[in-house]
Amino acid sequence: MTQAASPAPRVGLFVTCLVDLFRPSVGFAAVKLMExxxxxxxxxxxxxxxxxxAYNSGDRDDTRAIAEATIEAFEEFDYxxxxxxxxxxxxxxxxxxxxxxxEAWEARARTFSDKVHELISFLTDVLGVTQVPAxxxxxxxxxxxxxxxxxxxxxxxxxxxVASVKGLKLTEMADADVCCGFGGTFCVKYGEISNAxxxxxxxxxxxSGADMLLASDLGCLxxxxxxxxxxxxxxxVRHVAEVLxxxxxxxxxxxx
Amino acid sequence: MxxxxxxxxxxxxxxxxxxxxxxxxxxxxxxxxxxRAKAVDALPEFEELRDNAKTIKxxxxxxxxxxxxxxxxxxxxxxxxxxxAESAAEARGIILxxxxxxxxxxxxxGKSMLTEEIELNDFLEASGIQPIETDLGEYIIQLRGxxxxxxxxxxxxxxxxxxxxxxRRVHTDFPKDRDLTEPEQLLSEARQVLxxxxxxxxxxITGANFLIAETGTSIIVTNEGNGDLTQTLPRVHIVLASIxxxxxxxxxxxxxxxxxARSATGQEMxxxxxxxxxxxxxxxxxxxxEYHVILLDNGRSSMLGTEFQDALRCIRCGACMNHCPVxxxxxxxxxxxxxxxxxxxxxxxxLVGVDKAGHLPNASTFCGRCEAVCPMRIPLPxxxxxxxxxxxxxxxxxxxxRYGLKFWLWFAKRxxxxxxxxxxxxxxxxxxxxxxxxxxxLPFAGGWVRHRDLPAPEGRTFMQQWRDxxxxxxxxxA
Numbered sequence: 001m002t003q004a005a006s007p008a009p010r011v012g013l014f015v016t017c018l019v020d021l022f023r024p025s026v027g028f029a030a031v032k033l034m035e036x037x038x039x040x041x042x043x044x045x046x047x048x049x050x051x052x053x054a055y056n057s058g059d060r061d062d063t064r065a066i067a068e069a070t071i072e073a074f075e076e077f078d079y080x081x082x083x084x085x086x087x088x089x090x091x092x093x094x095x096x097x098x099x100x101x102x103e104a105w106e107a108r109a110r111t112f113s114d115k116v117h118e119l120i121s122f123l124t125d126v127l128g129v130t131q132v133p134a135x136x137x138x139x140x141x142x143x144x145x146x147x148x149x150x151x152x153x154x155x156x157x158x159x160x161x162v163a164s165v166k167g168l169k170l171t172e173m174a175d176a177d178v179c180c181g182f183g184g185t186f187c188v189k190y191g192e193i194s195n196a197x198x199x200x201x202x203x204x205x206x207x208s209g210a211d212m213l214l215a216s217d218l219g220c221l222x223x224x225x226x227x228x229x230x231x232x233x234x235x236x237v238r239h240v241a242e243v244l245x246x247x248x249x250x251x252x253x254x255x256x
Numbered sequence: 257m258x259x260x261x262x263x264x265x266x267x268x269x270x271x272x273x274x275x276x277x278x279x280x281x282x283x284x285x286x287x288x289x290x291x292r293a294k295a296v297d298a299l300p301e302f303e304e305l306r307d308n309a310k311t312i313k314x315x316x317x318x319x320x321x322x323x324x325x326x327x328x329x330x331x332x333x334x335x336x337x338x339x340x341a342e343s344a345a346e347a348r349g350i351i352l353x354x355x356x357x358x359x360x361x362x363x364x365x366g367k368s369m370l371t372e373e374i375e376l377n378d379f380l381e382a383s384g385i386q387p388i389e390t391d392l393g394e395y396i397i398q399l400r401g402x403x404x405x406x407x408x409x410x411x412x413x414x415x416x417x418x419x420x421x422x423x424r425r426v427h428t429d430f431p432k433d434r435d436l437t438e439p440e441q442l443l444s445e446a447r448q449v450l451x452x453x454x455x456x457x458x459x460x461i462t463g464a465n466f467l468i469a470e471t472g473t474s475i476i477v478t479n480e481g482n483g484d485l486t487q488t489l490p491r492v493h494i495v496l497a498s499i500x501x502x503x504x505x506x507x508x509x510x511x512x513x514x515x516x517a518r519s520a521t522g523q524e525m526x527x528x529x530x531x532x533x534x535x536x537x538x539x540x541x542x543x544x545x546e547y548h549v550i551l552l553d554n555g556r557s558s559m560l561g562t563e564f565q566d567a568l569r570c571i572r573c574g575a576c577m578n579h580c581p582v583x584x585x586x587x588x589x590x591x592x593x594x595x596x597x598x599x600x601x602x603x604x605x606x607l608v609g610v611d612k613a614g615h616l617p618n619a620s621t622f623c624g625r626c627e628a629v630c631p632m633r634i635p636l637p638x639x640x641x642x643x644x645x646x647x648x649x650x651x652x653x654x655x656x657x658r659y660g661l662k663f664w665l666w667f668a669k670r671x672x673x674x675x676x677x678x679x680x681x682x683x684x685x686x687x688x689x690x691x692x693x694x695x696x697x698l699p700f701a702g703g704w705v706r707h708r709d710l711p712a713p714e715g716r717t718f719m720q721q722w723r724d725x726x727x728x729x730x731x732x733x734a
Contacts, residue, residue: 015718017668021682022711024718043722045675048668053661056622056641058648062665069669146623179581183621188703189657190619193268195707196585197621226708229694254711255693 009127011039012077014070014116016087017049018218019239023253026218029245030083030119036245037127039079046073050087055094056184064098068105071095071112079126080116083241084217085148088118093151118148119241120216124157131164134246139169141210142240143201143224144177145217158216158240165243173208175200182223198227205235214240218253225254257375257403259608261592264615271586280415281587284406288578291522292629299518309512310633313569316503317560323469323502324551330472334534336547344374347552351376351461351494354548355385358492360458366476366483367391368463369407369572370496370552372594373607376461387461388453390482392446399426405588407595408520408574413587416442450482460486460544464497465516465571466509467549473533474549475509477516477526484530493532493544498552500568512571515631520573555607563642567602569632576626576636582619591616598626598636605643614652617643679720686715 011034015027031041051066070091074080082088092113099105123129140162148154155177162170181187181197188194201224205213213228213235215221225237236252260267271277296302316323328338341347355363363380365371365387377387377398389398393411397404399422404410411419420436423445436442462483466475474495476483487493503509517523536543559565577583577597588596593613595603601616610617617640626636647653667674689695689712698705 015722020718021678022713024714024716024721027718027722043719045719045723046671048671048674049664051668054665054668056644057653057657057661058641058644058646059661059665060645060648062669065669066665069671146621146625150624150628179621179623179625181581181621183623185657185661186619186621188701189654190265190268190582191703191707192265192272193582193585193619194621196272197581198708200581200584222711223708225711226694226704229709229711230696230707250714251693254709255689255691 008038008040009078010076011041011079011081012074013041013043014047014050014074014080014082014087014091015043016082016084016218018222019083022222023218023239025247025250026083026239026241029239029241029247030081032245032247033119033123033129033132033241034081034127037123037129039127042077044073050082050090052087052090053184055090055098060098067095067098067109071108074112074115078115079122080112081119081122082116083119083239084219085118085145085152085154086217086219088116089147089151092116118152118154118216120158120161120244121152121154124160129161132161132244132246134244135166136243136246136248137167138212139171139210140212140214140243141171141173141205141208142176143173143180143205143213143215143220145215145220146179148216149177154216158214161244162214162240168243171208171210173204173210175204180220180224182219184219187223194223195227198223202227202231202233206233210235212236212238212243212252214238214243216240221253225252229254257372257378257594259593259612261604261608261613261616264590264592264619267590267592268586268619271590276415276418277413277587280413281584284409284412284578285584288521288574292519292575292578293522295518295522295524299514302515302518305511305515306631306633309515309571309631310569312503312508312511313500313632317500317565317568320499320502320557320560323504324499326469327467327472327502328551330469331534331547331549332472334472334547335537336472336534336549339548339550341550341552342554344552344554347374347496347550347554348376348379350550351496352379352383352385354492354494354546355380355383355459358458358546360385360492362386362388362453362457363459363461364388364390364454364457364486364490365394366460366462366478366486367394367410368461368496369404369594370463370498371461372404373554374496374552376496388450388457390450390454390486391478392443392480392482395446395450396422399423403589403594405596406574406577407572407599413589454485454489457486457490459492459494460488460490461494461496462487464495464501466512467497467502468504468506468509469502470505471533473506473531475529475531477513477529479521479523479527481528484528487530487532487544488542491544492546492548493535495532495547495549496552497549498554499556516571516573519575519629519631559606564602564606564639566634567599567606567639569634570599570603571632573631575629575631579625579629581621581623581625598640599634602634602636602639602643605646610643610646610650611652614643614647617641618647618653675717675719678717682713682717683715686713689713
């Protein structure tokens with residue numbers, strides 16, 4: 001009697017609004033990484049945004065409406081994976097609390113949030129990926145995005161996979177775990193303060209001597225890339241998934 | 257003090273362009289963080305101690321009335337007097353009465369944020385009584401007519417050379433050509449000036465880090481010993497404490513002390529931990545003849561039972577502001593009231609009203625570093641978000657932000673329309689990104705492009721391309 005192979009995990013990709021709109025190549029890199037690791041990936045069409053802008057603006061009702069739609073859109077999957085610690089943190093850590101007092105929905109939200117993972121930690125911690133076959137050249141530095149780091153405990157996972165990319169050398173910047181000043185709407189509502197914070201970050205990135213900056217959240221990446229480019233820096237900025245998937249044909253975030 | 261929280265943005269602008277302040281703020285970034293990390297790493301049970309500390313305070317907050325009354329009884333058993341004050345004005349009135357009854361002309365003060373909260377110094381001066389700050393940092397800012405910019409390092413916004421010039425301006429009895437370049441020289445001069453004032457003072461006022469219900473003891477921690485001299489030398493000692501400072505037992509205080517100094521300055525313990533229980537007894541060689549405790553509410557009891565109750569666990573260590581990127585950027589004064597940083601962003605709206613302090617809980621990136629280091633595990637970002645919810649409910653947030661959000665949400669809640677709009681818009685936006693793949697200018701994105709370029713979108717959205725891939729796959733199978 002032959003033993004049936006366990007079926008491939010079905011992953012719903014929560015692509016995140018920023019990746020969907022600004023940098024689809026991150027989404028395709030995520031798909032490739034998960035397919036290479038044996039997953040069947042789909043991106044349900046009913047998804048939009050995780051609702052974090054509403055949630056952090058104090059708008060609970062709209063957040064809940066979006067959360068309900070998102071939960072429904074992903075109910076059929078074994079896992080829900082987002083290439084962002086911030087959005088994954090929203091889905092995983094904050095959705096259940098939105099339904100306090102509504103038992104049926106709270107239970108649904110918990111079942112949903114249990115299935116949610118950030119992309120890189122999903123690869124390492126759930127799928128057991130320890131290395132990637134990608135090649136690249138140069139020195140990279142990695143910025144820890146706040147939600148991924150502090151809500152989801154992601155620190156070593158991306159570094160481990162980056163270290164497995166042939167030809168790439170990881171060099172740590174000072175204060176890699178300190179916020180880049182993005183903070184969602186914060187960066188426009190308090191633009192001057194945000195600027196002071198990202199200036200500090202840009203100095204640390206430059207000080208690392210790396211020629212490429214990686215992170216796992218497009219919001220932070222766009223903020224840091226925007227600052228580096230405004231300063232005339234040549235440092236390339238990419239989502240870590242692009243490098244891990246060996247998909248670096250697109251120009252870097254914010255261009256060369 | 258004048259509340260300037262409503263002009264937070266303007267305050268922040270000024271702070272960001274204040275070269276002296278920016279130089280001084282470097283000390284916060286470089287000093288406190290490393291010292292705390294080292295102290296925490298050296299204590300394997302630190303996380304467990306945090307849990308214990310939280311549990312103790314949570315228990316107290318659930319039974320606050322019982323412990324406060326038990327404490328009051330013990331203070332009175334020891335010969336002290338407890339006064340209950342609901343408001344700042346009431347607390348000031350009680351202090352003034354005690355001072356007048358003792359014909360007080362000068363009052364020495366240990367470091368106390370609560371006396372800042374009730375604006376005691378201005379009030380005493382207006383009543384003809386001279387308050388003298390004895391903590392070095394507080395002494396310095398009193399000379400300058402300023403308020404603390406940090407809850408444990410009140411003068412952290414200043415540089416050494418600024419202090420030197422203040423001392424030269426005020427301490428005119430000292431030789432003009434004296435050397436004041438070293439911090440020790442400044443310290444020694446302040447000590448000489450203050451020494452006689454301790455003896456001359458009629459009343460000493462201190463705050464309290466803990467009130468012990470089982471013994472009626474109040475505890476203060478200091479690094480300079482000024483608190484001891486303030487409370488033992490004058491004839492009258494007044495303790496001003498807010499109601500949430502009470503803990504059941506000395507053991508409880510000892511538990512919390514193990515996380516307090518480590519979180520604050522990275523010390524295992526503060527240099528002085530001073531306990532006082534009632535006035536001098538017949539067998540005591542020194543101590544005050546009168547011992548008063550003022551238990552101040554000033555809005556705290558209205559936080560009990562609400563989503564802000566957890567903030568009352570705060571032990572004022574300052575770790576949240578020491579680790580806050582916003583505090584690092586603008587310093588404490590920009591927050592515009594007594595308590596700056598993340599804890600200030602939660603307490604200020606509670607104590608003075610969210611209509612005045614609405615900026616503070618919004619001026620956070622929610623990076624979560626404050627919560628990660630808070631020894632009492634106060635969920636600071638969550639509480640700031642609760643304040644944002646209150647503001648949203650009351651329509652207090654700016655119209656532009658509100659309508660911008662509504663516009664986005666209108667689409668986000670309609671996936672098909674969202675798809676259609678973004679399918680059409682993103683390729684066009686992508687084209688405008690040009691060869692450089694970024695914008696330097698963009699209408700309606702001024703808040704972003706003023707300070708940084710905006711990376712251009714690649715073109716067609718992910719979902720659009722994904723649909724194509726799906727269609728291709730299906731065609732291949734057909």
